[in-house]
Amino acid sequence: MKVLVTGAAGFIGFHLSRALAGRGDEVVGIDSINDYYDPALKRARLADLGIGGRAADSGRLVESATLPRVTFRRLLLEDREE
Numbered sequence: 001m002k003v004l005v006t007g008a009a010g011f012i013g014f015h016l017s018r019a020l021a022g023r024g025d026e027v028v029g030i031d032s033i034n035d036y037y038d039p040a041l042k043r044a045r046l047a048d049l050g051i052g053g054r055a056a057d058s059g060r061l062v063e064s065a066t067l068p069r070v071t072f073r074r075l076l077l078e079d080r081e082e
Contacts, residue, residue, distance in 0.1 A: 002026040006077055008049075009033055009042035009056075017049060017070065026069040032076045033057070046072060 003020050007013035008029025020027050029049070033042050033056070046056045050064030051072040064070035075082055 002028065005029045007031055008072060009046050010037065014045040014049065018067075021049075021064075021067045021070050024069070027067075027071070028061075029070070029072040030075045030077065031072070033074055 003025050005013050005017050005020070005027055008017050008027075009031040013029065013031065017027050017029050029051075031042065031046075033039050043052075043056060046052065049070060049072065050066030051062055051070075052065070055062040056072065057074055059074050061071050061073045064072070
């Protein structure tokens with residue numbers, strides 16, 4: 001199954017993404033990485049998902065380096081054009 005996870009760098013979204021990937025689902029994660037919560041913590045969670053460094057901030061769909069079938073894009077959910 002292909003699953004869209006919003007807030008993928010947050011506490012719940014991160015753990016959900018890992019669980020879904022662990023059972024073999026395709027995960028597309030999005031997050032704005034805003035400063036409502038510590039952005040460094042969000043980036044550390046993304047790194048744990050195999051999405052690290054500048055790739056997480058690129059605004060492009062990035063494949064995980066460690067988890068097959070996991071991708072991430074920095075995106076505001078409200079941005080209808082994107």
